[in-house]
Amino acid sequence: MRTPLKAAAHTLTALALAALGTTALATGAEAQPAPAAAHFGTKALHPGAAQRPTATTNNTLSVRSSATQGVVSPTPKVYLVFWGSQWSSDPAGVAADMQNMFKGLYGSQDTWGTILDQYCEGVAKGTTNCGTKGVHVQHPATTPLAGVWFDNSAAAPASATSTQLGAEAGKAAAHFGNTTQAPNLNAQYVVLSPTGTHPDGFPNSGFCAWHDKTSSSYGTLAYTNMPYIPDLGAGACTTFTDGRMLSGIESTETHEYAETVTDFWPSIGWNGGGGEIGDECQNLDAYVTLSTGTFDLQGLWSNSANKCVTHG
Numbered sequence: 001m002r003t004p005l006k007a008a009a010h011t012l013t014a015l016a017l018a019a020l021g022t023t024a025l026a027t028g029a030e031a032q033p034a035p036a037a038a039h040f041g042t043k044a045l046h047p048g049a050a051q052r053p054t055a056t057t058n059n060t061l062s063v064r065s066s067a068t069q070g071v072v073s074p075t076p077k078v079y080l081v082f083w084g085s086q087w088s089s090d091p092a093g094v095a096a097d098m099q100n101m102f103k104g105l106y107g108s109q110d111t112w113g114t115i116l117d118q119y120c121e122g123v124a125k126g127t128t129n130c131g132t133k134g135v136h137v138q139h140p141a142t143t144p145l146a147g148v149w150f151d152n153s154a155a156a157p158a159s160a161t162s163t164q165l166g167a168e169a170g171k172a173a174a175h176f177g178n179t180t181q182a183p184n185l186n187a188q189y190v191v192l193s194p195t196g197t198h199p200d201g202f203p204n205s206g207f208c209a210w211h212d213k214t215s216s217s218y219g220t221l222a223y224t225n226m227p228y229i230p231d232l233g234a235g236a237c238t239t240f241t242d243g244r245m246l247s248g249i250e251s252t253e254t255h256e257y258a259e260t261v262t263d264f265w266p267s268i269g270w271n272g273g274g275g276e277i278g279d280e281c282q283n284l285d286a287y288v289t290l291s292t293g294t295f296d297l298q299g300l301w302s303n304s305a306n307k308c309v310t311h312g
Contacts, residue, residue, distance in 0.1 A: 039162070039210035039225075040266035041259040041276050043237065043252050043298075045203055058273030059280050061303055062128045063121070065268035070220065071121030072269055073186045073261045074135050077146035078102050081172045084156025086194035092230035097246050097295075098192065098253065099148060104290030106140035112254070112288050112297045114139050114312025118304050119262045119270050119277075128303055137261055146187070147176045160199040162225070165191050166214030169223035173216060181219030188260045189223040190253065195231055202227040208237035208252040213265045222264050224256045238296055239285045247296035251285050254278075255298045277301050281308035 065071055080102070082095055105113055120134035130136060149172060157164055169189040178184050188211075193199040200210075202225075211224040229237050229249040237248035255278035262277045263269030274280035277300045284299030288310070299308040 039200075039207070039212055041211040041256055041263065041278070043208040043210070043255045043278065043282060045206050045208055045232075045237065059301060060128050060306070061119070061262075061270040061272040061277060061301060062126050063119075063123060063270055064125060066123065066125045067268055068122040068135070069185050070265035070268060071263075072119055072135075072137050073188065073222070073264045074121070075138050075186050076140065076144045076188065076257075076261050077183075077186045078144050078257065079147045079149070079172055079176055079187055079189045080145070081168060081189055081191045082148075082150045082152075082194070083160075083168050083191055084154070084194045084197070085152040086155055086196065087150055087152060089195055091195060092228075092245050092249075094192065094228065094230065094246070094249060095150075097250070098190075099145065100292040101250055101253070101290070101295045102145035103143045104292030104295075105145075106143050107291075109289075109291055110139075111311035112286070112300075115300045115302050115309060116258060116261050116277075117312065118302065121269075149175050151175070156193055156197055157199075158197055159201065160193065160197070162200050162212070165199060165225050166212070166216075166221070166223060169214055169221050170216040170218065173218045173221055179218045184219045184221055185264075187222070188257070188264075189221060190226050190256075191223055192226045193228055195228045197228065199225050199227050203232055208248070209256050211256045211260045211266070220265055222260050224253070224260065226253060226256070239283055240287075240296060244296070247285070250296040251298045254295075255282070258298075258300050272301065274301070284308045284310065286310035 116137045117139050120130035120136040123134040168191050172189045209226045214221050230245050234243045234245050238251040240247045259276040259278045280301040281299035285296050288297045299310045302309045
């Protein structure tokens with residue numbers, strides 16, 4: 001949904017819980033109301049503190065359209081676009097980290113991603129439980145990372161507009177050969193801006209990142225505006241307070257990835273009273289160990305569990 005951006009009332013206090021298997025948790029609540037947002041799927045820079053200690057029916061996600069495409073991404077494919085010649089400097093090691101996270105986000109070791117396969121498209125508007133109906137999101141059997149592009153032909157803008165970000169997604173679609181609507185029904189283009197830049201006013205606009213859709217000659221494209229979150233220092237955009245510099249961008253990108261998968265062309269996909277699948281759970285993070293390392297993955301709303309969870 002689109003609503004005016006509001007300043008956060010207070011900063012987040014994180015609780016680190018004991019590890020369960022390969023997963024360590026940090027949480028402030030089971031479910032959170034979505035922060036006010038200027039874009040679809042916005043992860044707020046400073047989400048409000050816990051409002052609801054238990055789940056309510058208001059959190060339940062329902063599908064907003066009976067369409068058979070653009071509601072979810074049944075077979076997710078992620079394209080990482082490192083925009084600008086400034087990526088010659090990457091002090092926090094974001095580029096390698098993002099690639100490693102998506103390289104490991106599949107198969108039996110990725111229990112976080114299995115939260116998504118309960119959601120589907122091609123069912124009646126208002127559906128809250130797909131059951132065996134519709135076309136479900138499929139848990140990846142191999143890495144969802146379909147391509148990586150360092151677009152260093154020129155410097156990225158110091159303060160890119162949303163129009164410029166959408167145009168960069170279009171350039172990426174052409175670069176990867178996704179020049180018809182068909183491949184772009186599952187492709188999501190993550191436009192990562194370099195250190196020292198302020199895409200769409202980051203961070204003064206109050207967000208960590210957002211996702212949206214844009215029209216192009218290659219069809220409708222799903223894309224994410226992902227700023228260089230480590231510029232804000234450790235602890236930004238995550239509930240963990242252990243000083244790890246990359247946690248915030250991992251938590252934020254998994255928030256946007258999951259929301260793109262389940263609300264591909266916002267907002268005809270899965271939404272609830274608290275927003276999209278990640279909006280309702282911004283006060284829950286987990287360290288999850290994949291085959292490629294351990295990463296901070298944000299909690300997601302599960303209709304089947306009726307709460308925010310970090311595994312399916």
